[in-house]
Amino acid sequence: MSRWDVLVEVSPRAEIADPAGATTERALGALGFLGVSGVRVGKAIRMEIAAADVAQARSMAEQMCGRLLANPVIEVARIEVHAVPQHHDP
Template identity: 65%
Template sequence: MSTFEVLVEVRLRPGIADPEGATVERALPALGFAGVRGVRMGKAIRFEVEAAGEDDARRTAEELCRRLLTNPVIEDAVIEVWPPPPSPEGVR
């Protein structure tokens, strides 16, 4: 078993109104950021998973997203998984 790092980005599904993102976007011209569009707010969630391999770790993360981290009615998730860094035996 190895420890994998996981980063989940929880996003509002396309078409779901995002009043928070819209408010941030409306503030941008006043700050001189012309031409910035499509601001969408989400959540980033990091955790570690003990798993036999990267596919296993991803499956665990997907299940976790489905059951808890997202509300599938309004949200979806992008999952990134990093394998453990190479390290000498016994150090980790």
């Protein structure tokens, strides 16, 4: 069993209104950060998963998204999976 670092980024679908994103965009403009547009606010979930391989780790993360982490009707989830570096004792 290997260990995998998993990052799940959940954000509103493009066609779904994002009031938090719009508020953040306006606030950035008011603070002098001009030229900022298309702000979308979501959430990031980081975890470590024990799995046989990267495909199994990704599959587990996809199942988690479908059952708890994201609402597929209004949100999209992007998943990144990377091997946890193994430390070798001298």
